[in-house]
Structure formats: structure tokens, C-alpha cells
Amino acid sequence: MTVAELKKMARQIRRDIIEMTHAAGSGHPGGSLSATDFVTALYFHKLRHHPDDPCWEGRDRVIFSKGHVAPVLYAALARSGYFPCAEYASLRQYGANLQGHPCNCTPGVEVGTGSLGQGLSVIVGMALAAKLDGRDNLFYCVNGDGEMQEGQIWEALMAAGHFKLDRVLTFIDYNGLQIDGEVEKVMGIAPLADKLRAFRWHVAEVDGHDMQSLVDVLDEFPRGDGRPVAIIGHTIKGKGVSFMENQAGWHGKAPNDEEYAKAMAELAGED
Amino acid sequence: MQIYGEKPTRFGYGEGLVKLGEINPNVVVFDADLAKSTTTIWFAEKFPTRFFDAGIAEQNMLGMAAGMSLMGKIPFVTTYGVFVSGRAWDQIRTTVCYSNLNVKIGGAHGGVSVGPDGATHQALEEITIMRVLPNMTVLSPCDANEAYKATLAAAEMRGPVYLRFGREKVPLLTKPEDPFEIGKAVVYRRGADVGLLATGHMVYHALLAAEALEKEGVSAYVLNVHTIKPIDEEAILDVAAKCKCLVTCEEHQVTGGFGGAVAEVLAKRRPVPMRFIGVQDRFGESGKPDELFEVFGLSAAHIAAAAKDVMKAAGK
Numbered sequence: 001m002t003v004a005e006l007k008k009m010a011r012q013i014r015r016d017i018i019e020m021t022h023a024a025g026s027g028h029p030g031g032s033l034s035a036t037d038f039v040t041a042l043y044f045h046k047l048r049h050h051p052d053d054p055c056w057e058g059r060d061r062v063i064f065s066k067g068h069v070a071p072v073l074y075a076a077l078a079r080s081g082y083f084p085c086a087e088y089a090s091l092r093q094y095g096a097n098l099q100g101h102p103c104n105c106t107p108g109v110e111v112g113t114g115s116l117g118q119g120l121s122v123i124v125g126m127a128l129a130a131k132l133d134g135r136d137n138l139f140y141c142v143n144g145d146g147e148m149q150e151g152q153i154w155e156a157l158m159a160a161g162h163f164k165l166d167r168v169l170t171f172i173d174y175n176g177l178q179i180d181g182e183v184e185k186v187m188g189i190a191p192l193a194d195k196l197r198a199f200r201w202h203v204a205e206v207d208g209h210d211m212q213s214l215v216d217v218l219d220e221f222p223r224g225d226g227r228p229v230a231i232i233g234h235t236i237k238g239k240g241v242s243f244m245e246n247q248a249g250w251h252g253k254a255p256n257d258e259e260y261a262k263a264m265a266e267l268a269g270e271d
Numbered sequence: 272m273q274i275y276g277e278k279p280t281r282f283g284y285g286e287g288l289v290k291l292g293e294i295n296p297n298v299v300v301f302d303a304d305l306a307k308s309t310t311t312i313w314f315a316e317k318f319p320t321r322f323f324d325a326g327i328a329e330q331n332m333l334g335m336a337a338g339m340s341l342m343g344k345i346p347f348v349t350t351y352g353v354f355v356s357g358r359a360w361d362q363i364r365t366t367v368c369y370s371n372l373n374v375k376i377g378g379a380h381g382g383v384s385v386g387p388d389g390a391t392h393q394a395l396e397e398i399t400i401m402r403v404l405p406n407m408t409v410l411s412p413c414d415a416n417e418a419y420k421a422t423l424a425a426a427e428m429r430g431p432v433y434l435r436f437g438r439e440k441v442p443l444l445t446k447p448e449d450p451f452e453i454g455k456a457v458v459y460r461r462g463a464d465v466g467l468l469a470t471g472h473m474v475y476h477a478l479l480a481a482e483a484l485e486k487e488g489v490s491a492y493v494l495n496v497h498t499i500k501p502i503d504e505e506a507i508l509d510v511a512a513k514c515k516c517l518v519t520c521e522e523h524q525v526t527g528g529f530g531g532a533v534a535e536v537l538a539k540r541r542p543v544p545m546r547f548i549g550v551q552d553r554f555g556e557s558g559k560p561d562e563l564f565e566v567f568g569l570s571a572a573h574i575a576a577a578a579k580d581v582m583k584a585a586g587k
Contacts, residue, residue, distance in 0.1 A: 121334020155331030
């Protein structure tokens with residue numbers, strides 16, 4: 001896809017997120033919308049996968065360590081062809097593949113996540129296995145900024161640096177907000193880039209909504225220098241829907257009918 | 272009672288891992304800075320590229336093992352039972368068990384017989400907090416030979432397994448050629464007066480108690496329940512049917528532990544009077560293993576006394 005096409009797809013995915021969470025009556029639109037541009041660039045520009053063969057051995061692996069942004073993951077999977085978009089209506093319903101948080105019952109989901117801080121370790125273990133066997137898969141993780149408060153994240157960062165896993169890339173969705181408010185007020189994580197570098201990671205700071213920058217930084221991966229890559233994506237929680245932007249309250253709340261109509265109108269059109 | 276020597280159960284695990292290293296190239300081993308003590312160092316020395324020291328970071332160790340299993344490896348993660356089951360419980364629950372991953376967890380230093388290190392290092396809760404997890408299998412072998420076989424059997428089956436080992440040397444009650452099947456309890460003595468159901472090296476103490484009881488004219492049925500989950504319901508019901516009363520024996524908290532697992536079976540299908548030998552809702556302490564066995568009420572004499580008490584309750 002061209003950058004213009006990626007932008008168009010990101011807009012479609014944002015509409016899907018609104019549609020899904022509105023239909024479910026609950027869910028996490030805020031962080032889904034902030035991670036959308038990276039997730040779009042990853043799935044529609046970079047990732048090697050065969051959606052019609054989800055267990056293809058040669059696929060790159062992706063884990064959403066911040067599992068609550070399941071809506072953006074499900075939209076990326078459906079738009080990639082893992083399952084029909086018609087399944088959106090089943091999000092969070094009894095018996096559905098689309099559980100409230102990701103479960104490996106869904107095609108394209110490697111492992112269940114939702115208890116924060118755990119997914120990065122799993123990606124590190126996958127990359128370690130691939131290194132042991134000399135396989136060339138690439139390993140991607142999506143982390144939240146609030147999630148960086150979990151101790152296990154720093155254990156995983158330490159291990160990835162220690163084992164020189166330069167085929168690991170994590171995107172840190174740095175939207176600055178968590179449930180209880182501003183990340184820096186709840187439990188500060190700054191200076192994040194310095195901390196990551198001290199843990200032997202290569203760090204790229206980008207505007208997490210600038211598609212060209214996201215494509216460029218993904219194109220530079222893997223670097224082959226023994227350092228895993230962290231992209232700190234400076235983002236806006238709720239990006240694309242004016243009344244959700246920068247509002248911590250939209251972390252885990254679904255739009256009602258009126259809000260749905262307003263959000264869809266704002267997200268209408270191509271870009 | 273026939274005894275074939277003595278050895279810590281953790282040695283059976285270490286030897287089992289070495290065997291697995293030879294026969295299955297997919298087996299990898301993790302430790303958290305305790306490789307010498309847990310005996311994973313034996314595997315590390317023979318298969319250095321397949322051994323990973325996670326450092327003192329149990330949560331990440333479990334996560335890395337989960338990732339390894341998703342790439343087709345059969346990871347055995349190992350450290351002391353307290354740390355692996357407690358510190359990494361949510362990782363075992365949500366990452367490993369929820370996704371039903373093929374991760375094997377070795378917990379060394381179970382029980383008060385860990386001795387001088389005291390309460391912080393004596394794992395007394397793992398059976399409870401591991402057996403409550405869906406998809407988990409829980410094994411508690413009675414001696415080093417059984418531990419060896421349990422380790423190999425864990426690699427054979429798909430899905431998460433917790434294996435519990437002790438620190439101290441304990442008598443070998445089984446021979447290398449004795450059969451071992453996950454989920455199948457082993458009968459040691461058939462008696463009609465009282466059932467002694469034991470797990471781990473408490474099987475030895477139950478057998479000592481049975482010998483003492485025999486001298487007093489009491490015939491005890493002794494069952495080695497090495498698999499706590501899935502528990503062998505039929506074998507337990509058989510003892511309950513024959514003896515009408517029983518005593519469970521574990522070097523672990525009785526709350527929610529092995530005794531609790533047996534009680535769940537009996538309450539559902541054949542309630543009979545029970546007594547619970549085990550740690551009674553308190554923390555461990557420093558001391559010599561034998562001394563602690565007395566203090567915590569785990570010795571053969573305690574088992575025999577509980578047997579007589581439960582027989583009385585059953586009207587015998």
C-alpha cells in the first residue's frame with residue numbers, strides 16, 4: 001500500500017473501532033484510536049503473514065501486550081482477511097471469537113493478553129526461540145505507556161537487550177493518559193527514551209500519527225545491530241474523534257447512539 | 272516396606288531433564304539464578320545452547336517460556352516453588368493457562384523440610400494455587416525415580432504442568448522400571464480399616480504409619496496420589512468404599528491443598544470422615560527437617576494418631 005492508501009485504511013479502521021465498541025456497548029476506543037496509525041502501517045505495509053493460513057510457520061508474530069485495545073487489533077485482522085467484518089457485531093458477546101480482551105481462539109491472535117505487562121515477555125521468548133533455530137521471523141509488540149509502569153516490562157526489556165534480540169520491535173503508544181489520569185501524574189515514566197537506551201534498546205521517537213514516519217521507521221527494521229527496537233509513538237488518545245481526543249474518560253467507554261453518529265460523521269470520507 | 276536407597280526428588284527432575292535433552296531437541300530449560308540448587312545445571316552443562324538463565328526475574332521467565340512454547344519448544348521453567356508459583360502466578364494464569372500453552376513448571380523446595388532457610392523459602396501453597404487454574408496438571412512425585420518419570424511424562428503431554436519437588440534426600444520407594452501414568456494413583460498397601468492417602472514424600476511417612484498401625488492390629492490402605500490434578504477419583508472412591516474413613520497426608524497447607532482436593536471428590540460422591548495431615552494455616556520456620564516434621568505434626572506418629580481418631584469418628 002502507498003502512504004495515501006495506508007491513511008485511507010487507518011480511517012476505515014477508526015470507523016470500525018467506533019462501530020464495534022458502539023455495537024458492544026463497552027470496550028476501549030481511546031487507546032485503540034491512538035494506536036491505529038501504527039497498527040495500520042504494521043499490518044498493511046510491513047507484516048509478513050498469510051491471513052488465509054494464520055498458522056503459517058514463516059509468519060511474523062504480533063502481540064498486543066496492551067490487550068484492552070482489542071478493537072484496533074480485530075479491525076486490523078478483519079481488514080487483513082482473517083475473518084469477516086460481520087463479526088464486529090459479536091464483540092464482547094457470549095460465544096463470540098471476539099472476546100473483550102484478545103484470546104487465542106481468534107484467528108491471528110497468538111496468545112491471550114489483557115493483564116498488562118505480560119505480552120512483551122512472550123514476544124521476547126518467541127524471538128529467543130527463533131534465534132536458537134536460526135529462523136528469520138520478525139517479532140512485534142504493542143505496549144501502552146501506562147503499561148510501562150509494570151515491573152515485568154522492565155524484566156522483559158532487560159532480557160531482550162541481554163539476549164541481543166534485534167528482531168524484536170515494540171511500539172509504545174505514548175498518548176500520555178491512563179485510566180486514572182495523566183501518566184506523569186499517576187506514576188511518571190519519563191525520561192522513557194533514556195531508560196530504554198540504558199536497557200540496551202535502539203529508540204526511535206516519532207509522531208505516532210504521521211504515516212510516512214511510521215513507514216520509514218518500520219522500513220529500517222531489522223537493523224542487525226544486536227539491539228531490539230522501541231518506537232516511542234507520540235500519540236493522542238482518542239485520535240480522530242474530536243470529543244474523545246485527550247480525554248482519559250474515553251479509555252474504556254463505548255459511544256452511545258448520538259456519540260456514534262457524531263464520531264462516524266467526523267471519520268467519514270477518505271482522509 | 273521396600274526401600275531402594277535415598278535421593279532428593281529434585282535430582283530426579285534434573286536427571287529427567289538431561290534425558291529429555293538427549294531424546295527431544297525441542298526441550299529447552301529456564302532457571303532463575305538457582306540452577307545448581309534446582310539441578311538444572313546438569314542440563315545446562317550438557318546442552319548449553321538450550322539453557323537460558325532468566326536471572327532473578329520469574330515473571331519474565333514464565334513469559335519467555337510461553338513465547339518459546341508458541342514457537343514449538345517444550346520449555347521447562349524452574350526455580351523454588353514459592354517464587355515460581357507465587358511471584359509469577361498471574362503470568363501462569365493469564366499467559367500460560369488461559370492460552371493452554373505447553374509450558375512445564377518445576378517448583379523445587381516444596382515443604383517445611385527445606386529446613387534452615389525458613390518460611391520465605393518453604394513452599395506450602397503451590398498445590399492450592401496451581402490446581403485452581405483451568406488447563407493445569409499438578410504432579411507431586413513421591414521419590415526421585417518417580418520425579419524422573421513425571422518429568423518425562425510432562426514433556427510427553429500437551430499443556431501446562433506443575434511439578435513439585437523437595438530439597439532433602441528422601442527414601443526411594445519406587446524402582447526405575449515401575450510404571451508411572453499421569454492421573455493414575457498407585458496402591459502401596461491394601462487394608463480395610465483406614466485409608467492413608469499421601470502425596471510427595473509423605474507416601475513414605477504414610478507407609479511408616481501403616482507399619483506402626485499394623486502392630487496394633489489396624490490394617491491401613493496406602494495410596495500414592497502423585498497426580499493432584501487431574502485427581503484419580505476412582506482410586507480415592509475405592510479407598511473410601513473399603514475403609515469408610517481416611518487421612519490425607521501432605522507437606523503443604525491443608526487449606527485448598529491435596530487434602531482439599533480429596534475432600535472435594537468425597538463430598539461429591541461418597542462422604543466419609545476425614546482427617547488432614549499437613550500444615551495447619553501457619554507459616555514455616557527455620558529448623559532441622561526432622562525437627563520441623565515433628566513440630567508441624569507431619570510425622571508417622573501423627574499420621575497413625577489421626578488414623579485412630581478418624582476410625583473412631585467412623586464408628587470403628
